[in-house]
Amino acid sequence: MPWSDTLGVVGLGRMARALLLPLLDSGLVERSSVRAAVATEASARRLSDELKVQVSTDAAPAWAAPVVLLAVKPQQIEAVAPAATEALAAVPSSGEPLLISVLAGVTLSRLQALFPGRSCVRAVPNTPALVRAGLTGLSWGEGVGEARREQVRGLFAQVGEVLDLPEHQLDPFLALTSSGPAFLALVAESMADGAVAAGLPRPLAMHLAHRTMAGTAALLQGQELHPGQLKDMVTSPAGTTAAGLRQLERAGLRSALIEAVLAAADRSRQLA
Numbered sequence: 001m002p003w004s005d006t007l008g009v010v011g012l013g014r015m016a017r018a019l020l021l022p023l024l025d026s027g028l029v030e031r032s033s034v035r036a037a038v039a040t041e042a043s044a045r046r047l048s049d050e051l052k053v054q055v056s057t058d059a060a061p062a063w064a065a066p067v068v069l070l071a072v073k074p075q076q077i078e079a080v081a082p083a084a085t086e087a088l089a090a091v092p093s094s095g096e097p098l099l100i101s102v103l104a105g106v107t108l109s110r111l112q113a114l115f116p117g118r119s120c121v122r123a124v125p126n127t128p129a130l131v132r133a134g135l136t137g138l139s140w141g142e143g144v145g146e147a148r149r150e151q152v153r154g155l156f157a158q159v160g161e162v163l164d165l166p167e168h169q170l171d172p173f174l175a176l177t178s179s180g181p182a183f184l185a186l187v188a189e190s191m192a193d194g195a196v197a198a199g200l201p202r203p204l205a206m207h208l209a210h211r212t213m214a215g216t217a218a219l220l221q222g223q224e225l226h227p228g229q230l231k232d233m234v235t236s237p238a239g240t241t242a243a244g245l246r247q248l249e250r251a252g253l254r255s256a257l258i259e260a261v262l263a264a265a266d267r268s269r270q271l272a
């Protein structure tokens, strides 16, 4: 079902752009129904040229929309809140005003205190949304009606899988799914570095690293394999993989990744 409301977007950086581009391309959200706000004139010009939507440094039109996607940095939230309150009177009285916040760590209780008059939902998306392979965790604040919930789930479903989660699970969810693409990108880059060190040309090594990562994910998912099963499928006695795995265990790869996810979840809690 097409999105019927005007959609306000406050903060149109890497995450909001990754969400908005596929929604615009699919036609679910009409370009003419978007009111976006950013901090600088340079970003406003660049994004309105690229996305062909209204982007301004004046946030009032965005905050006048019944549904607003908030996607500034957590540290910028205090700066944007007053404009939201001032614009509340301009929100059509027919629509239940809703704030969708993608800010890492910022809790529903803080959102409800900073944005009175709007019901709130926390959404934790990830950048694979850009290629419609995203994951979004949703936690609902008080007073969000079922029709609005379905509308929001439908929006995020356009760019991937959507899960309702209790709020206390959002920090580890974000650490794994939203920060996770950066951790996996590091693994892909490092493996390509290894292949270059072993003699492959860089462009070929990068291509192969990406394909290997994508193929492995497809195999894990398609066959519903436990990662340990896949590892054992690949590892021949006294073979090449066993030699590589020995090095990874020696270097503490498992522990490094466990600590990375824990650190990201802790940082998300701190940003609250």
Ligand SMILES: NC(=O)C1=CN([C@@H]2O[C@H](COP(=O)(O)OP(=O)(O)OC[C@H]3O[C@@H](n4cnc5c(N)ncnc54)[C@H](OP(=O)(O)O)[C@@H]3O)[C@@H](O)[C@H]2O)C=CC1
Residues within 6 Å of the ligand: 010, 011, 012, 013, 014, 015, 016, 037, 038, 039, 040, 041, 043, 044, 059, 071, 072, 073, 074, 076, 079, 080, 102, 103, 104, 124, 125, 126, 127, 178, 179
């Ligand atoms: N990147 C990711 O993978 C993920 C990010 N998130 C969350 O998404 C949010 C945005 O992250 P990200 O997109 O990476 O950040 P960016 O720095 O790329 O984007 C921030 C955006 O906010 C705008 N902005 C800053 N101040 C204001 C203001 N006062 N009024 C209006 N707009 C303003 C910036 O405008 P300008 O360009 O003019 O400075 C920019 O468009 C964060 O809270 C983050 O925690 C959540 C999950 C994943």
Ligand SMILES: O=C(O)[C@@H]1CCC=N1
Residues within 6 Å of the ligand: 104, 174, 178, 179
């Ligand atoms: O690094 C960050 O803080 C944001 C939130 C999750 C991914 N990027």
